[in-house]
Amino acid sequence: MTAPLKVGIAGLGTVGASVVRLLARQRDALEARCGRAINVVAVSARSKGKQRGVDTASYRWFDDPVALASDPAIDVFVELIGGEGDPAKRALEMALSRGKSVITANKALLARHGLDLAALAEKHRVALNFEAAVAGGIPIVKTLREGLVGNSLTRIYGILNGTCNYILTRMEQDGLSFEECLKDAQRLGYAEADPAFDIEGHDTAQKLAILASLAFGTRVDTEAVYVEGIASITPEDLEAAEELGYRIKLLGVAVATGQGIEQRVHPTMVPKGSAIAQVMGVTNAVTIDADAVNEITLMGPGAGGEATASAVVSDIGDVARGVRTAPFGTPASKLQAIGRAPMQRHEGGYYIRLLAVDRPGTAAVIAARLAEQNISLESIMQRHRGPRPQGGDSPKSAAPVPVILITYATTEDAVRRALAAVEEDGVIAQAPQVIRIEKN
Amino acid sequence: MTAPLKVGIAGLGTVGASVVRLLARQRDALEARCGRAINVVAVSARSKGKQRGVDTASYRWFDDPVALASDPAIDVFVELIGGEGDPAKRALEMALSRGKSVITANKALLARHGLDLAALAEKHRVALNFEAAVAGGIPIVKTLREGLVGNSLTRIYGILNGTCNYILTRMEQDGLSFEECLKDAQRLGYAEADPAFDIEGHDTAQKLAILASLAFGTRVDTEAVYVEGIASITPEDLEAAEELGYRIKLLGVAVATGQGIEQRVHPTMVPKGSAIAQVMGVTNAVTIDADAVNEITLMGPGAGGEATASAVVSDIGDVARGVRTAPFGTPASKLQAIGRAPMQRHEGGYYIRLLAVDRPGTAAVIAARLAEQNISLESIMQRHRGPRPQGGDSPKSAAPVPVILITYATTEDAVRRALAAVEEDGVIAQAPQVIRIEKN
Numbered sequence A, B: 001m002t003a004p005l006k007v008g009i010a011g012l013g014t015v016g017a018s019v020v021r022l023l024a025r026q027r028d029a030l031e032a033r034c035g036r037a038i039n040v041v042a043v044s045a046r047s048k049g050k051q052r053g054v055d056t057a058s059y060r061w062f063d064d065p066v067a068l069a070s071d072p073a074i075d076v077f078v079e080l081i082g083g084e085g086d087p088a089k090r091a092l093e094m095a096l097s098r099g100k101s102v103i104t105a106n107k108a109l110l111a112r113h114g115l116d117l118a119a120l121a122e123k124h125r126v127a128l129n130f131e132a133a134v135a136g137g138i139p140i141v142k143t144l145r146e147g148l149v150g151n152s153l154t155r156i157y158g159i160l161n162g163t164c165n166y167i168l169t170r171m172e173q174d175g176l177s178f179e180e181c182l183k184d185a186q187r188l189g190y191a192e193a194d195p196a197f198d199i200e201g202h203d204t205a206q207k208l209a210i211l212a213s214l215a216f217g218t219r220v221d222t223e224a225v226y227v228e229g230i231a232s233i234t235p236e237d238l239e240a241a242e243e244l245g246y247r248i249k250l251l252g253v254a255v256a257t258g259q260g261i262e263q264r265v266h267p268t269m270v271p272k273g274s275a276i277a278q279v280m281g282v283t284n285a286v287t288i289d290a291d292a293v294n295e296i297t298l299m300g301p302g303a304g305g306e307a308t309a310s311a312v313v314s315d316i317g318d319v320a321r322g323v324r325t326a327p328f329g330t331p332a333s334k335l336q337a338i339g340r341a342p343m344q345r346h347e348g349g350y351y352i353r354l355l356a357v358d359r360p361g362t363a364a365v366i367a368a369r370l371a372e373q374n375i376s377l378e379s380i381m382q383r384h385r386g387p388r389p390q391g392g393d394s395p396k397s398a399a400p401v402p403v404i405l406i407t408y409a410t411t412e413d414a415v416r417r418a419l420a421a422v423e424e425d426g427v428i429a430q431a432p433q434v435i436r437i438e439k440n
Helices: A014-025 A027-034 A065-069 A088-097 A107-123 A140-147 A162-174 A178-187 A202-216 A235-244 A305-320 A362-372 A412-424 B014-025 B027-034 B065-069 B088-097 B107-123 B140-147 B162-174 B178-187 B202-216 B235-244 B305-320 B362-372 B412-424
Strands: A005-010 A038-044 A060-062 A076-079 A101-104 A153-159 A225-227 A246-257 A260-271 A283-290 A294-301 A347-356 A377-382 A401-407 A433-437 B005-010 B038-044 B060-062 B076-079 B101-104 B153-159 B225-227 B246-257 B260-271 B283-290 B294-301 B347-356 B377-382 B401-407 B433-437
Touching (some): A005 A065, A014 A027, A014 A038, A038 A065, A065 A076, A088 A107, A162 A235, A162 A246, A202 A225, A202 A246, A235 A246, A235 A377, A347 A412, B014 B027, B014 B305, B027 B305, B060 B065, B076 B305, B140 B202, B140 B283, B140 B294, B162 B178, B235 B246, B362 B401
Parallel strands (some): A005 A038, A260 A433, B038 B060, B225 B260
Antiparallel strands (some): A246 A260, A347 A401, B153 B246, B153 B283, B377 B401
């Protein structure tokens, strides 16, 4: 039996404390499965005295995570500090350059410095594992890096942010407004006090950029991700989606197109019968389209101390068994700069909700503007909010009418041009709502 | 860069030919990802002259797979012959004892001899990988063996047979009989000419036994699996399921209970909103309940040449990168004999469809028999197939009435006793239909 693996953990928040507990609870099973014991020997956190529900007295304590990372007594450094800058970054670099394998859950750091950190890990022939950085407990990184190694991927998309999915699920199921559901999510601890990073889609964008690198052998490039959040989604949209056979999810989507890799995060209509449409609440899911395996979907908890710790411990287990892959699957030197497919060229179906002025000719104007851009319609739904005014002789005083259009596949550019023209024509009473449709 | 990995493949059917093609198609990507080239150097199959859509002229040819397995020129032996006996078994043993890693898709062989083969692989410190043996292209073995290494599992269940799921999906969607759908499945190549192995649940049982070993650290024990097939399912059952908020799937379920591990394969009512209920057609899915990660579901193709080849190539990739785990996660010497939880003690809800004789007192008799066994009912549905006979004075001539009962959690034993008593009482016109309910 090989000597025990000596682990140093920096960051003892919810996830860090769960990792310590899980390693203790599964001690014997892990030793059997990995062929050696896994021993936490040192930890680092901001406040030594804080109650964490775990006894850290038997581990050496470091106030400075960088000092822990350079400690000759540890074999592997687990970074659970977070943040795209120091001390997380400096600690990681220190550990890697001292020839220690590193495990991190830090998506922000990887999204920004993934390429350099991967190169550093490869240079020192150590592992840089980050299963916990994307989709929490779902083994998506391992699946992409190892499980689908023989596949050429065409698309990867998923629900990568539990906060947004919780809000959209509540809005759909209870007919509530975005604001009400956000408040509930905050009350339940599913949303931060400052929810912008989640609800504006940036959290999803970071995770998507990491997945795209793994999926397509490209360099992580968060800047190349088109991002829209969920704040503009209304109960009317969810109601219309229901009627039309869709659900609305905040998806991160990366697709290989003729123009390059398209990376986008936006509220998306997905067919009600698709696997991804069944994903409710804070659950995450990722679907992969690939040449050999066709379609694979993984679902599970995207956050939470124990679920995230499950991913971290799996990464530690791999290091214990001596597994080493290039961090992004393909060696850093061979990762290609991403060829950005511009969002204007995105092709797909669109849901468009207009508030049309109720006067003769409006429908004709809208239809003409769409036709000019060669946009064909799959369906049109027009709803009068109440009874039409009796007598029918005062069309100008009528309230605007919601009109919902579902287009066949067209381009982002065509949709934007058509809607700009419609606005210009003055036949709609507010800015159009546009939601892209993703077919499975 | 390490020397190329030299691969010998025995069996050039649909999967074998797909593996050869996939290795060629992904040659450069695999070399980058695995750090070395993967070269097929020798093959074996029954008929050398057969057209397979792949050019095998550049590989050395073996008529005898055992001779290929012992060839000093190969590093890894890929067994795609199938069958629980020789030559597959002898070839595998030969390769392992010559210190070659083995990759196999042979569930029958693993279900029967998994423990011995694992021990042999461990003795010679080589890999025995079998991702393709269960759920085709879904990386479930890797997920159990590596991805959830820090978890203690409580339950694993899934749709593991595409033939059965295709038939049940067609029955549900088109209101057709089992026989009609089976014929369609055969015509489309989704079912064998002799479908018994699939539709009677034995294929699922073999796969389940392998999953249970990986999940619970027990020795593979197919004999311990309770098995029921799908031939008894009728359109009436699917219709009732729909009304009650369920779908019917053939599930393989392994659960850790107080009495041991319960392994069972049977048609199962699953809640319509569950992930597993969305799995249609030949797709497979596996759900895992575990202490840390809570619940994870994986879905994807359970069969097909390319999808299965994806799993085989992933296994080859792991060997190329030097990854070696105990074949069943836990070392063979530590795998426990399975503590069988007897089916009589199974606890859960039940769907019971009776054809009740339409005469006074029938309902009271049935209710009394259930009450005797402490079975509580969640719902009762009674349907008259047509209008009741007019006049009401000839109750004995009335047609029997279908009665559908949904029980709260009870035991298999109680249900069997109650229904035996009901039959004894002569108040039902045919044998009761019983379908277990699995909650997510």
